[in-house]
Amino acid sequence: xxxxxxxxxxxxxxxxxxxxxxxxxxxxxxxxxxxxxxxxxxxxxxxxxxxxxxxxxxxxxxxxxxxxxxxxxxxxxxxxxxxxxxxxxxxxxxxxxxxxxxxxxxxxxxxxxxxxxxxxxxxxxxxxxxxxxxxxxxxxxxxxxxxxxxxxxxxxxxxxxxxxxxxxxxxxxxxxxxxxxxxxxxxxxxxxxxxxxxxxxxxxx
Numbered sequence: 215x216x217x218x219x220x221x222x223x224x225x226x227x228x229x230x231x232x233x234x235x236x237x238x239x240x241x242x243x244x245x246x247x248x249x250x251x252x253x254x255x256x257x258x259x260x261x262x263x264x265x266x267x268x269x270x271x272x273x274x275x276x277x278x279x280x281x282x283x284x285x286x287x288x289x290x291x292x293x294x295x296x297x298x299x300x301x302x303x304x305x306x307x308x309x310x311x312x313x314x315x316x317x318x319x320x321x322x323x324x325x326x327x328x329x330x331x332x333x334x335x336x337x338x339x340x341x342x343x344x345x346x347x348x349x350x351x352x353x354x355x356x357x358x359x360x361x362x363x364x365x366x367x368x369x370x371x372x373x374x375x376x377x378x379x380x381x382x383x384x385x386x387x388x389x390x391x392x393x394x395x396x397x398x399x400x401x402x403x404x405x406x407x408x409x410x411x412x413x414x415x416x417x418x419x
Contacts, residue, residue: 217350222267223248247314250405265285265299266282269286334353335373
């Protein structure tokens with residue numbers, strides 16, 4: 215089956231607040247994370263369309279260049295943004311993917327989508343086991359995002375099956391802290407994030 219991937223991305227000057235005490239110019243990293251996430255989705259043969267929901271002009275420019283479809287962010291939070299993207303989807307299979315997965319490879323995403331076909335509603339827990347990096351509806355069932363603190367519990371309560379994705383999968387390694395970023399580096403980050411990290415290493419603040 216074919217899928218629409220919805221990727222909500224915050225305004226870059228507000229993104230990744232937990233990285234800001236430790237790193238400068240976090241907006242550049244947030245843009246790189248989103249870029250590598252979009253690329254992984256766009257490269258999947260299982261994905262018909264990628265929808266990016268964002269209020270940020272830099273993200274719009276980058277996502278458009280990568281072939282994503284842009285939906286305006288309604289401005290009332292991450293879940294509302296994801297919902298706007300879901301409503302714009304044109305395939306039966308719809309998944310919402312967080313935009314902070316710099317190590318995500320297309321094979322990681324494909325494996326999860328193949329598993330998601332077996333369930334009406336499903337999800338992927340983040341590496342902590344508490345949050346969520348992906349929710350999916352395989353057959354047009356209502357998909358209601360419940361991202362935020364302890365989102366895994368809320369998504370499970372709404373009927374999402376937890377997909378058996380190993381904790382070492384890049385699909386589970388969203389980056390919120392410098393420790394998360396260090397782990398992502400060991401998994402193999404995408405080109406956009408690698409470029410930003412390399413520039414920082416060559417020209418430290």
